[in-house]
Amino acid sequence: MSEEPPTVHVIDDDPSVRDAIVGMVNSVGLRVRAFESTQAFLHERLPDGPNCLVLDVRLPGLSGLDFQNELKKTDTPVPIIFITGFGDVPMTVRAMKAGAVEFLTKPFRDQDLLDAIAHALDQDRVARHERAELSTLRQRFDSLTERERQVMTFVLAGKLNREIAAQFGTSEITVKVQRSRVMRKLQAESVIDLAHIAAKLDSGASK
Template sequence: MRHPASSSEPPSVVFVVDDDPSVRESIRSLLRSVGHSVQVFDTAQAFMVGERIDAPGCLILDVRLPGSSGLEFQRELAGSGISIPIVFITGHGDIPMSVAAMKAGALEFLTKPFRDQDLLDAVHRGIELDRSRRAELAMLAELRERFATLTPREQEIMALVAAGQMNKQIAGELQLSEVTVKVHRAQVMRKMQAKSLPDLVRIADRLGAGTARH
């Protein structure tokens, strides 16, 4: 089964980090045969300092690397704030290593020799996950931009509305008239591009969760 990107999707890229030239070339050839862009590196350091395509992607990482293990590099990526789905490959895999990789967030752990289709399926899942993550971050950034256009009073009222308070309650708490609250509330709905009260609550929840994560 082929998984090339559709014309409506932004381009994607697969990174391969493996110190074995024959493995790198074999994987690059396989991935290119189904339409993926591929960048290969012989060491983890080369990946970190090299110029990488900024696009939805996936990292195929050998567990055994010169200098440090793939698991150590996985931790280094997380510590550097580089978030990318990782597919581990190894010729020396064991259960504890696999469990450690998966617990640390690895997408898949394939032991050589693996089926080409298993690798392609894992890569496709990784790219889709990264595409979704990037879309979520872009949407969150857009919501934050909208929120920044609200006045301090509008931000205050948005929080109270999202918390389930009625106009009368908000008016009493902020010592405003109900008419004034309604005007501010309408401005909040317009600026945040909320189609309904449930929509505004969802937006407030996403902003709250996004702030908590960052």
């Protein structure tokens, strides 16, 4: 899979802070894009690679915390590092609970922000990998026929081919063929493997 290099996105309306963060991230050799507002950020297409967002809590219009909630609703959530002038405890708790990677109070040590960025990019790399895996699995699952899905459910419930055949009123041979087709389409090597795949699909669907 060809992947773009990691990108750090900075949203801060203050030029002093924005320029400084851009320079800092650049100096460690990471790609960085800066935005004045959340709207400007939303206009841009997110690069197809690990991303993270350095976000000022206090922004004109939608506040950073509200924007975090908006972003969570999209299908490509980005890990967020909050920076704020006056971080009170409730605000920090709210941001962290909503899944922020880090909450830094200005002025912060530059190493703290760089560490947080590295952490966030790793987190997104893992999340991207999981998302990609899940979407492959889903594609494979979607290729199953209605009957194959039913067979899969019974197999996972621990039913024998004979019992499944009796349930559908078909021959055992037919069930065997359908079952091997399920295994092949989902690229499962064993019933245990199949159970893993089903569990992943389940947790993906509940997200």
